[in-house]
Amino acid sequence: MTGSNHQLLAQENDVFATCARIKYFDVVLDHGKGAVLTDVEGNHYLDLLASASATNTGHAHPTVVKAIQDQAAKLTQYTPAYFANSTTAKLAKRLAAIAPMSGPVEVAWGNSGSDANDAIIKFARAYTGRQYIVSFTGAYHGSTYGSLTLSGVSLNMTRKLGPLLPGVVKVPFPSPWEQEADESDEHFVNRYFKAFKEPFETYLPADEVAVIVIEAIQGDGGIAMMPPAFMQKIYDFAKEHGILFAVDEVNQGMGRTGKWWSIQNFPGIEPDMISTAKSLASGLPLSAVIGRKAIMESLGAPANVYTTAGNPVTSAAALATIDVIEKEHLLARSQKLGAKAKAYFEAAKEKYPFIGGVRMYGLDGGIDIVNPVTGAPDEEATTKLIYRVFELGAIIISLRGNILRFQPPLVITEEQLDQVFKIFDQAFAELAAGKLALPAAAKEMGW
Ligand SMILES: Cc1ncc(COP(=O)(O)O)c(C=O)c1O
Incomplete structure (x- = not known):
């Protein structure tokens, strides 16, 4: 053309x-x-x-381009759903090493941020044996049925598409512009925590909730950081009730905020799972869920396989991306x-x-x-x-x-x-x- x-x-x-x-x-x-x-x-x-x-x-970026070219000439595709390849295996180790959680973690591949967030739902339900998922208004988690059900930022994302995934409950996100002019930070956080707890006090048994999924900094929601004090409250609530805590790092991860992961801007908060995609492979279609080993082991194959996920070329791009972020x-x-x-x-x-x-x-x-x-x-x-x-x-x-x-x-x-x-x-x-x-x-x- x-x-x-x-x-x-x-x-x-x-x-x-x-x-x-x-x-x-x-x-x-x-x-x-x-x-x-x-x-x-x-x-x-x-x-x-x-x-x-x-x-x-x-x-x-020349380093990323060269890695893509070299890998494409060597092995363009073999699905990790059946056989490992040396490049993707190396990437799994590398990603596990930079994960924002302590203890052993595992990685599961996908092709997009959306399917990584769907995978979070799968792992959370499987591990906890609970059905409900809590996410936030203003969130963008993707465009597959699971991830769009978690989202709450555009009517066109759900218009004409229902029924959506059952069991997803949305709570209001404390966006900074929602704080009243004369309202103290503490009052603002308490007001939103009260709204957060309302479903749990009226129709949502906490012991039936599998996971709270958050963007620590909402991207499409307006580049809006969750107030750290609010984050701490919902994190403590999750821990108290055996609810997993998952952070969508698709938009805000891979160095965007000056840390590998946006959740590292919140000292003391350790997620159980994160999703990453977008800049992971400098824009090539690769995503991953990184999660605590026990959670990631709660599903058996082939509960989360995709033919092209963890493709060797995208993995080579991701290894090069991590190199560039470190070296530069x-x-x-x-x-x-x-x-x-x-x-x-x-x-x-x-x-x-x-x-x-x-x-x-x-x-x-x-x-x-x-x-x-x-x-x-x-x-x-x-x-x-x-x-x-x-x-x-x-x-x-x-x-x-x-x-x-x-x-x-x-x-x-x-x-x-x-x-x-x-x-x-x-x-x-x-x-x-x-x-x-x-x-x-x-x-x-x-x-
Ligand atoms: C925070 C967040 N999660 C998930 C997604 C979905 O990722 P993808 O478009 O790769 O499916 C996006 C995309 O904008 C995003 O910003």
Whole structure:
């Protein structure tokens, strides 16, 4: 296929299902390098989305590319569902070594974050012999039936799809914007813990609950960190009632927050299982559940096998990804550049009253755009901003309509970050001056 962005999109449109893309900009990507994407017309963009946090090592990282090429020439596929291969076996050991839990752990492979979260449901039910699962509003856990049932962030994810998986109960997530202006942190946490306990006190026997599944920092829910005191309360509750505690690290793991796993931002919390995917293999389709050995041994084969899961090429990419994160000190880099980005957006907040909140955990940010007078989410202003940023040469999308999602590849250079800030300087100033118009396709854009 050759042609302009619009020609190619028009061709694709004839045969592409609407439900398979959240629309933002009319761009067709051709190649990428580091933090820069290039479209089919040769336009360059600084990438502030990193393929939805799936390319933390940047685009076409030479170490990852070489590992993929070498492995593809050696053994492209043999299913670990029947026979082990040397590359995937090595990766299992490596992943177990960086798991955020003490004691022996085991790994089970999948192809996507969604199926890894389904697997968490399977292991939890099998190990505990209990049926109920608790998850949070605002969560995005994936698009298979199990994981979409756990999710609670978009009506289109469940509309027309029921009946969903039985036994999943949702409790409200304490998103930072839900805290009243004059409410203390303690009151906020207690208010949400009370809401958390309500089902358990009225219709959900705690001794029939298998697992609580959380995103420690909700990604699609707005890059929103669970208050540590709230986390501690629900963790203690889980321990008290023999409920497993599972953390979805699909979006926030693999160095995104400046730690291997986002749960490591919460000292003292040790999950029983985590799910990982996306950046695990620098965006190649590989996922894993890593869990305590006894839990992972509660199922017999073939309860969780997939023909292409733990594929040797994706495993080689994952080994190379871990090498790059270690050798290029990407955890420290995420912290350092994240602090720089935080300082930039906080200074912008002082200047522009339409910036209502800035959250940044490593290179992992959510910036709320609000009506300066009422403080209410301002979706129009957000769409104007992201579109202007796109015109000026960077790709950023919105979450929940009014939150800028700031997740560049962790290899972004300081110079590139400075360029990004210049772009925002201009876009913010133009929004403040009333110079930005809504793009023609605004109604179709975003979640
Ligand atoms: C936190 C989280 N969990 C699970 C998923 C689903 O992963 P996948 O799209 O690879 O199935 C996503 C994807 O955005 C995610 O952000």
